[in-house]
Amino acid sequence: MREFRIGIAGLGTVAQGVLGIIAKNGSEIAHRSGVELVVGRIASRSAKPEVDLLGAEFSTNLDDLLQDESLDVLLELIGGEDVAHDFIRKALDLGRPVVTANKAVVAAHGDQLFGANQPVSLRFEAAVAGAIPVIQAIRESLVANRFEHVVGIINGTCNYILTAMRDEGRSFEDALSTAQELGYAEADPTFDVGGIDAAHKLTILLALAFDASFDFSSVHVEGITGITAEDISYADELGYRIKHVGIARRTDKGLEARAHPALIPEDQLLANVNGVLNAVLVKTDAAGNTLFSGPGAGSWATGSAVLADVVATCQEPDAGVRQNSRSDVQRPAILPVEETTCAHYLRIPTRDEPGVFASVAETLSNHGISIEAAIQKQPATTQDIVSIVIVTQPVLESEAAAAVREVEQLDQVVGQVARIRIETL
Ligand code: HSE
Numbered sequence: 145m146r147e148f149r150i151g152i153a154g155l156g157t158v159a160q161g162v163l164g165i166i167a168k169n170g171s172e173i174a175h176r177s178g179v180e181l182v183v184g185r186i187a188s189r190s191a192k193p194e195v196d197l198l199g200a201e202f203s204t205n206l207d208d209l210l211q212d213e214s215l216d217v218l219l220e221l222i223g224g225e226d227v228a229h230d231f232i233r234k235a236l237d238l239g240r241p242v243v244t245a246n247k248a249v250v251a252a253h254g255d256q257l258f259g260a261n262q263p264v265s266l267r268f269e270a271a272v273a274g275a276i277p278v279i280q281a282i283r284e285s286l287v288a289n290r291f292e293h294v295v296g297i298i299n300g301t302c303n304y305i306l307t308a309m310r311d312e313g314r315s316f317e318d319a320l321s322t323a324q325e326l327g328y329a330e331a332d333p334t335f336d337v338g339g340i341d342a343a344h345k346l347t348i349l350l351a352l353a354f355d356a357s358f359d360f361s362s363v364h365v366e367g368i369t370g371i372t373a374e375d376i377s378y379a380d381e382l383g384y385r386i387k388h389v390g391i392a393r394r395t396d397k398g399l400e401a402r403a404h405p406a407l408i409p410e411d412q413l414l415a416n417v418n419g420v421l422n423a424v425l426v427k428t429d430a431a432g433n434t435l436f437s438g439p440g441a442g443s444w445a446t447g448s449a450v451l452a453d454v455v456a457t458c459q460e461p462d463a464g465v466r467q468n469s470r471s472d473v474q475r476p477a478i479l480p481v482e483e484t485t486c487a488h489y490l491r492i493p494t495r496d497e498p499g500v501f502a503s504v505a506e507t508l509s510n511h512g513i514s515i516e517a518a519i520q521k522q523p524a525t526t527q528d529i530v531s532i533v534i535v536t537q538p539v540l541e542s543e544a545a546a547a548v549r550e551v552e553q554l555d556q557v558v559g560q561v562a563r564i565r566i567e568t569l
Contacts, residue, residue, distance in 0.1 A: 145179075146180065147182055148180065148181055148182065148216040148217065148458040149182050149184035149185075149214050149215050150183055150217050150218075150219060151184055151185040151209040151212060151217070151218045151219065152186045152200070152218075153187055153206055153209055153219065153221060153222050153228075154222040155186060155190075155195060156188075157446070158270065158446045158450060159221040161442070161443030161444040161446055161448075162450050162451060163197065164443070164444060166183060166451070167196060173451070173455060177459065178459075179458040179459065181454065181455075183198045183200040184200060184201065184212065185203075185209055186201070187205055187208050188202075189204060191204070206231050209231075210234055210238060217241050217242070217243060217457050218240050218242050219454065220243070220249075221244070223246060224246075225248045229253055232266065233253075236257065236264060242264075242266045242267075243270075244266065244271065245270035245271055245446055247271040247345050248344050250268050250271050251343075251360045253358070254351055254357075254358025255358045264462060265463055267453035267457055268348070270453070271344075271345070271348060272298065272348050273298055273424055273440045274300070274422060274439050274446045274449060275445035276437065276438045276439075276440065276449075278296075281426070281436060282426070283352055289428030291354060291428050292429065293391070293392060293426070294350075294424060294425070294427075295391050295393070296349070296414075296424035296425065297388065297421070297423050298341075298422055298424065299339075299341050299388055299440070301328055301330075301336035301337065302336060302342070302367075302368050303388065303417065304326075304419055305320055306319075306376070306388065309376050311418075313373060315372075316368070316369065320333060328441070337367050337368055338365070338369070339366050339367035339368070340365060340367075342389075343360060343403040344360060346363055346402075346403050347360045347363055347401075349390065349392050350362075350478075354394065354399055355473045355475065356401070363401045363403055364401065364403070364404065364481035366405065367388075367405075370562065371405055371564075372562070375491060378489075379489065379564075381519065382407075382489070382533075384489075385407070385408055385416075386405055386406070386408075386564065387417075388403070388404070388406075389414070389567060390402075391406075395484075398478060398479035400478075402484070404565060406565050406567040407564055408568075412568075413425065420441060420442075421438065421439065422438065422439070422440025422441075423435060424436045424437075482542040483542070484540075485538050485541065486538060486544075486565040486566060487537055487538045487566040487568075488544050488563055488564065488566060489533070489534075489563070489565075490532075490534045490548065490562070491531050491532075491533050491561065492504055492531065492533075492534070492557060493530075493558050494529070494531075494532055495528060495529065495530075495556045495558055496528055500556040501520060501532060503554050503556065507551050507554065508534070510547075511544075511550075512543060513539045513547055514536065515536060515537075518534045519533040520533070535566065544563065545563075
């Protein structure tokens with residue numbers, strides 16, 4: 145048994161989870177792993193007298209952590225991008241092992257942080273899917289495999305909102321405000337509902353599973369703000385659930401990398417992952433399909449992943465050199481979203497006039513798009529407007545987008561067409 149001193153940057157939700165778990169399970173961690181954790185120092189913008197710091201020194205200066213050479217591991221739990229990145233960079237340059245939960249920093253700066261000359265380890269299990277050990281699974285447990293796809297529900301806020309919209313028939317705004325009241329969504333929910341948080345996580349999964357660069361800009365991003373209760377109800381009727389998914393997939397043309405809402409057939413596992421839960425479906429050549437599911441956020445759930453990294457770092461402080469070194473790797477090309485192929489759900493608001501369905505069908509047909517299923521109903525509220533809902537057969541994204549633009553120009557079409565991709569896994 146050896147004592148290790150940790151220093152924590154930040155005193156928010158995740159840091160408090162780490163402290164709570166050490167207070168409760170510290171002796172068990174030591175007994176199991178031989179690593180006795182002592183919280184030596186904490187630095188954060190503001191003090192929180194209500195939080196038990198477990199005897200750690202406290203200051204508001206991050207440099208105090210960097211200068212305290214008695215600390216064996218530094219935990220970056222500040223969040224945000226610039227200050228956190230600066231702290232991690234300085235710590236690594238000083239030769240200090242770091243554990244972070246920061247997906248934005250890893251997604252934007254991973255290539256530099258894990259460069260060939262990286263002197264010490266930087267671990268980041270908590271950055272993707274909270275408590276779920278998916279980073280370890282991809283990097284270690286499935287190391288013998290060639291990855292075919294990694295597809296996940298990786299934003300708990302979106303999943304909570306879409307589940308509440310379906311189960312309780314609520315609008316997006318209403319479900320979002322409940323998510324905020326329950327602490328599932330931030331006061332500023334833009335990163336979550338805009339798909340950016342999921343795209344950060346997908347960037348990391350892409351890099352690990354497919355040796356892609358940590359290049360957030362290569363991921364196609366859409367959020368859930370345009371999803372209506374009407375779409376959820378039509379999707380149900382057609383046998384699908386709407387989920388926000390991150391998709392990394394190897395194809396003959398290149399790697400697909402996209403984070404957006406999608407209709408998933410209701411009998412598939414991912415369609416039934418509800419509420420704030422996350423799930424990641426991994427398909428590889430040797431192991432086949434594996435599914436990882438669990439809480440993707442929350443103080444203790446994320447703290448659990450952080451502490452797994454802390455213990456691993458204490459046991460093998462320089463393992464990151466081997467595991468993270470990313471030089472001499474042939475980077476696969478990311479396929480522009482326009483060149484991907486998907487079936488689509490289209491909801492087309494039209495005037496209730498003879499011939500309108502035929503005009504829509506003809507326009508789609510002119511773009512080589514076949515119709516798989518269609519529904520037309522008259523909503524009770526707007527008597528002169530009907531929604532034509534169409535499920536297409538798989539079609540090239542650029543062709544689907546062009547067809548929708550043309551449909552929107554038809555005289556009888558009275559607003560924007562809702563277009564949501566369909567993913568069959
Ligand atoms: N805000 C994230 C989510 C959790 O809702 O999944 C932290 O990544």
